[in-house]
Amino acid sequence: MRYLNEDELALASRFLFLSMTIVVIQQDIYFLQAGGFKAFKIKEAYLEVLKKMEHLALQERKSLRKTMQQKQIQVVKLDKNDSFSSYLFLCQGREEKRSYFNPAIRKKVKLIFEELMEKSILVDRYASLKT
Template sequence: MIDIPDSDRQLIDQAIFLPMLLTVLQRDLAAIDKGSFKLKQPYQISIEAIIRDVQKDLAAAKRYLHKNNIKIIRGRSENNFTFYMVMYKGGEEKRSYFNDKIRNNVEDLLDYYLVGRQEER
């Protein structure tokens, strides 16, 4: 295992989990569009605003990783794990994520963007 600073680890995790959060939000937006909500527009506006925030944060993380020559390669999914290879300053680190942990991390991010991010403003 290579020594990756916590700040870089956090950005690596963002680059892995934020695209998953975008997928969830886009599916939820489609479900709202097709659903029988009485007042769709407030939900749509809220989710679209969160999508823009997530896209902005993901773009910043990707720019940082690109600028610092950090690469993430998604590997295979096997049983209950998904594997990633992180190329960091000439070294390689293999990382495995328990799929339930991935779901929990994405859920935590959703909570952050729904509640925590609003409290920062």
């Protein structure tokens, strides 16, 4: 049964998957800086894109967190196994448990990752056109 409305669920879900995407971006930055990607001859360009992506993602998550606080929305991780991850969405005394198939989570994180990559490149191109 659904206890959260579409907007509340969309907000909480975006926050959840964006947070996961930030972790992926930060891990990629760490491994690139640590020299884990020896195949790259020019790492700086990739690092620059990843750092812009991280900045955009952190800004969006900050905004989402503020909106979630105003609407009294929380996301709590319940459990995780090989196939599924469960989360509890709380909103003004109402709660809804949702389980996600782990490959579906990966797909959502990949989509957000690609979205952030496009935005970071577009922001860079727009800035270069202004000068």
